[in-house]
Amino acid sequence: MVLRHALLPLLVAAASSATGFGAHAAERGFDVRDMAGLDRYASPVLSSNGRHLVFAKRVADLDANSATSSLWIEDLFARDAAPPVRLTPEGWNVNSPAFSPDGRTVYFLSAKSGSSQLYAIDAGGGTPRQVTDLPVDVGGFRLSPGGDRVAVNVEAFADCAGDLACTAARLDSRAASKQSGVVYDRMFVRHWDTWNDGRLNRVFVAPLGKAPVKSATLVGADLVADVPSRPFGDSSEYTWAPDGNTLVMSARLANAGEPWSTNFDLYQVAADGSGSAKNLTAANKAWDTGATFSQDGGTLYYTAMKRPGFEADRFGLMAMDMATGATREIAPDWDRSAGGIALSADGGTIYTAVQDMGEHPLYAVDVASGEARKLVGGGTVSSVQLAGPTLAFTRNGLKTGDVIYAATPEGESLRAITPSAGEMLEDVRFGDFEQFSFKGWNNDTVHGYVVKPWNYQEGRDYPVAFLIHGGPQGSFGDGWSYRWNPQTYAGQGYAVVMIDFHGSTGYGQAFTDAISGHWGDRPLEDLQKGWAAARAKYDFLDGDKACALGASYGGYMVNWIAGNWNAPWKCLVSHDGVFDQRMMGYATEELWFTEWENGGTPYENPEGYEQFNPVNHVKDWKVPMLVIHGQLDYRIPVEQGLGVFTALQRQGIESKFLYFPDENHWVLKPQNSVQWHDTVNAWLKQHIGD
Numbered sequence: 001m002v003l004r005h006a007l008l009p010l011l012v013a014a015a016s017s018a019t020g021f022g023a024h025a026a027e028r029g030f031d032v033r034d035m036a037g038l039d040r041y042a043s044p045v046l047s048s049n050g051r052h053l054v055f056a057k058r059v060a061d062l063d064a065n066s067a068t069s070s071l072w073i074e075d076l077f078a079r080d081a082a083p084p085v086r087l088t089p090e091g092w093n094v095n096s097p098a099f100s101p102d103g104r105t106v107y108f109l110s111a112k113s114g115s116s117q118l119y120a121i122d123a124g125g126g127t128p129r130q131v132t133d134l135p136v137d138v139g140g141f142r143l144s145p146g147g148d149r150v151a152v153n154v155e156a157f158a159d160c161a162g163d164l165a166c167t168a169a170r171l172d173s174r175a176a177s178k179q180s181g182v183v184y185d186r187m188f189v190r191h192w193d194t195w196n197d198g199r200l201n202r203v204f205v206a207p208l209g210k211a212p213v214k215s216a217t218l219v220g221a222d223l224v225a226d227v228p229s230r231p232f233g234d235s236s237e238y239t240w241a242p243d244g245n246t247l248v249m250s251a252r253l254a255n256a257g258e259p260w261s262t263n264f265d266l267y268q269v270a271a272d273g274s275g276s277a278k279n280l281t282a283a284n285k286a287w288d289t290g291a292t293f294s295q296d297g298g299t300l301y302y303t304a305m306k307r308p309g310f311e312a313d314r315f316g317l318m319a320m321d322m323a324t325g326a327t328r329e330i331a332p333d334w335d336r337s338a339g340g341i342a343l344s345a346d347g348g349t350i351y352t353a354v355q356d357m358g359e360h361p362l363y364a365v366d367v368a369s370g371e372a373r374k375l376v377g378g379g380t381v382s383s384v385q386l387a388g389p390t391l392a393f394t395r396n397g398l399k400t401g402d403v404i405y406a407a408t409p410e411g412e413s414l415r416a417i418t419p420s421a422g423e424m425l426e427d428v429r430f431g432d433f434e435q436f437s438f439k440g441w442n443n444d445t446v447h448g449y450v451v452k453p454w455n456y457q458e459g460r461d462y463p464v465a466f467l468i469h470g471g472p473q474g475s476f477g478d479g480w481s482y483r484w485n486p487q488t489y490a491g492q493g494y495a496v497v498m499i500d501f502h503g504s505t506g507y508g509q510a511f512t513d514a515i516s517g518h519w520g521d522r523p524l525e526d527l528q529k530g531w532a533a534a535r536a537k538y539d540f541l542d543g544d545k546a547c548a549l550g551a552s553y554g555g556y557m558v559n560w561i562a563g564n565w566n567a568p569w570k571c572l573v574s575h576d577g578v579f580d581q582r583m584m585g586y587a588t589e590e591l592w593f594t595e596w597e598n599g600g601t602p603y604e605n606p607e608g609y610e611q612f613n614p615v616n617h618v619k620d621w622k623v624p625m626l627v628i629h630g631q632l633d634y635r636i637p638v639e640q641g642l643g644v645f646t647a648l649q650r651q652g653i654e655s656k657f658l659y660f661p662d663e664n665h666w667v668l669k670p671q672n673s674v675q676w677h678d679t680v681n682a683w684l685k686q687h688i689g690d
Contacts, residue, residue, distance in 0.1 A: 027427045029454035029491030032677035034425055036670040037062055041418040044404045047103030050388025051077045054097045054106055055404050065671045068093045074417055076406050101147040133212035135168035140235030144244045149207050155199040162218030187259040191589050192231035193632040193664035201226040203238055205271050220269035223277040225251035242297040250289040260591040262287050262311050294347045298322055303338045309592050312473035314509040331370035335508045342386045353381040355506030358435055358447050358477035375411035380479035396480035399430040429454045431490030438533035440526035441502050448530050450538050451486045451496035463545035463688040465489040465496050470552030472503040472515050492681055493690050495541055497534045501526035516597050520560050520612025545688040551575035563617025571687035572625040576633050576665055579640040581613040587637045618647045624654035626683045630663035
């Protein structure tokens with residue numbers, strides 16, 4: 001009851017930014033330099049009693065082309081609702097905060113010593129102390145329930161067993177060697193943007209004391225797998241049992257079949273490193289992850305897919321009786337894919353954020369009945385935390401940027417802890433947006449968004465940026481992005497149209513499934529009908545001045561459009577797009593993706609790769625195209641982009657190639673992001689005007 005009153009005051013500016021604009025007079029549109037320079041807020045964590053909230057603040061330095069991060073803390077029970085205060089000192093670059101079980105200490109990672117190690121600081125402030133001094137970098141950590149031990153994940157050579165000094169010595173030896181050749185005997189020679197050097201992510205456990213920890217014990221030694229998974233896994237993929245005797249981790253075996261497998265299982269391992277890893281979910285050959293224990297340790301909750309080889313299958317909420325091993329799905333009729341698990345103290349409710357109808361709201365799911373209730377909508381919710389009487393999470397939207405909120409467990413008394421983008425950029429006006437729907441392929445209802453230019457006036461026509469999302473199992477909806485942000489186009493005076501074609505997430509699993517084996521027909525029909533519907537509904541869209549842009553699958557679709565639907569477009573932008581489906585099937589690293597989407601391997605089912613292959617329609621290309629690719633993109637290798645550019649140039653079609661030698665599938669460095677947007681905006685201005 002105390003928290004309910006403490007959270008009643010709303011930040012007026014945050015509320016106004018969510019609905020439009022604050023009280024200031026906005027004078028200009030949103031620019032890429034605004035986006036690259038914005039402070040970013042992330043990683044909210046709560047003390048066990050729900051009183052204190054710690055989060056990370058990232059500050060960009062565009063001149064240095066880098067960023068620094070710090071930790072901040074807020075007393076949510078304070079009657080005066082004072083603003084957060086800085087917790088970590090100036091000059092420290094930190095990440096991954098976590099409270100000790102008693103809430104008195106905040107742990108975090110920092111490379112202050114020259115390598116990434118674990119540090120601790122009193123929740124009331126002070127000087128950080130180093131907790132680990134391991135011979136290798138610490139990538140992530142989880143504190144034991146009693147706060148006396150810590151599990152850390154590090155990169156280590158499997159044949160070094162539990163000897164971290166062995167890993168460090170081997171790395172030093174390689175660096176000193178005059179020979180650079182590497183011999184591989186299985187696939188995954190490279191993954192995402194990194195070549196495999198033989199190390200695996202492995203979990204070690206160490207006691208916590210007054211002196212920095214210099215050694216640790218390998219757990220699950222017989223489990224040869226990356227824990228956390230690569231390239232995007234984190235420490236949420238392993239968890240402690242409440243008694244502190246074991247850990248449960250999600251792992252896919254690092255064997256010859258790994259590049260075409262999505263079979264992650266939950267393994268239980270002893271915290272002292274003894275015994276063998278026990279596979280808890282061997283019966284399910286698809287993806288199991290997100291393990292979370294009930295407080296008494298009797299039930300293990302997790303999320304699971306059902307179809308092996310399909311990375312975009314629905315994640316169902318599961319409960320396992322640890323005594324018997326019996327499992328059940330909690331909400332089998334709920335046609336949404338769970339995004340994680342935050343469990344109430346009584347074990348009666350699971351909080352999970354899911355993709356839903358162009359948004360990513362927070363739901364509360366009753367464990368007993370499976371009833372799912374939407375608690376917080378309006379944008380994109382992530383990083384859900386629950387402790388005591390406090391619910392905390394991050395939410396963003398098309399106008400707000402990432403904002404950290406606190407609320408009651410029912411999602412009431414919502415309070416913004418950090419500022420929105422509009423509050424940080426008081427002279428910027430964001431484009432208003434609206435969701436619309438139409439009948440697409442199979443006469444199904446398909447949704448899309450239109451974003452107005454920042455300087456919109458009734459009676460005027462505006463050129464259009466037609467954005468096509470990647471995935472393809474993804475969505476362009478009410479959310480904020482630092483890569484493909486429609487406000488950067490609205491800020492240049494363009495209207496924006498985005499269609500969630502068949503294959504998009506958040507509209508039911510059957511809708512998502514519809515794109516597999518149909519990359520070039522069903523989504524294309526949705527895009528065509530969506531473009532017509534948007535033009536019919538919004539008379540300010542200038543259909544004679546439009547450019548289509550996309551990345552990844554969106555880049556593929558731009559390449560496909562170039563030969564199959566080029567009439568409406570004055571220009572095209574293809575970023576990291578698939579050009580030759582057949583070669584993509586051999587050159588990409590995660591083979592499960594291409595093999596599922598195309599119905600087998602390129603040699604077993606060549607027709608599946610050729611049916612919607614852009615390379616077969618090059619003779620019909622005619623629209624000017626800007627091609628963009630990064631050298632470190634191993635998901636869709638750079639040769640795909642070079643092939644597109646060659647096809648354009650060889651036919652004399654107006655084209656440019658923007659090449660980033662130091663970027664992967666995404667453009668992440670601040671100044672490279674600025675260059676990307678400047679180049680794209682100049683291309684649009686050249687072909688469709690201001």
